[in-house]
Amino acid sequence: MGQLLQGKNSSFYPPEITAMQMPVEVRSPFFSYLILVLFLISGACKSLDPTLNPALVPVPLAYSKVNVPVQIPIQTLDYLLNQRIPPILFEDSGIDMGNGIIGDLNFSRNGMAKIEAVDSQRIQVTLPIRVQGEVGLKPGGLRNLFQSKIPLNQSFAPVFLINPQVNPNWSLGISEFELMDLGGKMSFNVLGMELDLSQLIRKEIRDFASRNLTSKPDLIPLKPLVDQAWNQVGKPVFVDFQGKKMAFSIQPDSVKLSESFTPNESFNLNLGLSGKVNSHPAGAAPSRPFPLPKLSENSSTENGLEIRIPLRLTYAEIDQLLLEKFGNQAIRVNKKTVFRPGNFKSKAYGGRLAIQMDFVAVQETGKEIKGELFLVGLPTYDTEQQVLIFDQVNFHLESDSPKAKTAAALKKGKIIRQLNQKLRFPMAEVMEESLGGIRERLALQTPFADLKIADLEIYPDGFYPTATGLEVQLKATGKVDVSWK
Known part of the structure; x- marks a missing residue:
């Protein structure tokens, strides 16, 4: 039997040719299969685990500051x-x-x-x-x-x-x-x-x-005059963000002042204020501004403001927004397959936002493949195109179709690129319609001078998934112009 096997083997390959000496065209099917298996194993090891609950990333404090050099x-x-x-x-x-x-x-x-x-x-x-x-x-x-x-x-x-x-x-x-x-x-x-x-x-x-x-x-006493101005600037601001009415208020913890004269020209005041910005439901906003603290010395002479405004969306509100944008829509994956998502459920996945959805993939033959897609990404704002995008995208696919799971593993990079193109939310119109009240509040009129903000820019500066929803921190920057009457 041994001689027969040896003779049989020798009829295919000369005995002096070992496995390491096999021609490439002979070894390629075996090695191709081995590489594919290793790729799938590697992909499985690095795939997402929807059952995990990574620790949340701390949300930075919405801290704001403004410094105004005033020349009277x-x-x-x-x-x-x-x-x-x-x-x-x-x-x-x-x-x-x-x-x-x-x-x-x-x-x-x-x-x-x-x-x-x-x-x-x-x-x-x-x-x-x-x-x-x-x-x-x-x-x-x-x-x-x-x-x-x-x-x-x-x-x-x-x-x-x-x-x-x-x-x-x-x-x-x-x-x-x-x-x-x-x-x-x-x-x-x-x-x-x-x-x-x-x-x-x-x-x-x-x-x-x-x-x-x-x-x-x-x-x-200057406090009555200061309080009169602060009652105009410091009272809560109401905004409409994505159809949701919210309010925010400034809780100052530091007010700084320095003063000097320029002979024959002006009286120079450098007034600075900093504090935390609080977010409130529209119906629970405070009726009056937070009190101002005592004055302290100001060493800054810069002109500028940086205000961070925390706006929050619950996961139920995010699910509704996803449903309005993607619900029952046919997203073409390739020439032969159309992807229909639905039943969106969002949550925090560490520092990223996770979106779980059911899907039906319909092929041109009429065959349907059903499953669940677990998608995670880091919300980021593209300031040039003024759109909300998702970075560091990854996904996990569950389906009864082994073919679908294999295709998802093999074409993961292409699918991620397609998801990056689809997960883009225009923000320019939303920002303009929702945050006009902030521009109005940052203007101040007094019997002696009018203050307005020049070069004002308002844009999302951070998206932070929390246990209850997504906090969007808007950032407003600009300079203060003073017109004396």
């Missing part, structure tokens, strides 16, 4: 200062003017105040003042002979050096006040005597500043 013209400061200065500065009676003379005096405005910046921290204020009243002798002595008082009506324009500062509690104070020049000589004649009231007026001004200016760090 000196002319605008003049206007604001003159609005704050009352017609009557101060008045008093029985003022001891020395040399046995007393007076009842009224200090009032006598024109428009003028501001000049001396250096980066101090300003020079010229304030025209009119002094009106009466002066006379003290009771007793000559007073008994001269009962009448002499009227006083004179003008002067003192010059003050002031160092204003904004306090952390949103108030304006004056840390330094110095009378540089009285701006005129205050004198008059009484009974042939010339009385110079300049020193008295200087003393009255300094005493007034000590009592009413430098001793009160919270001289002018």
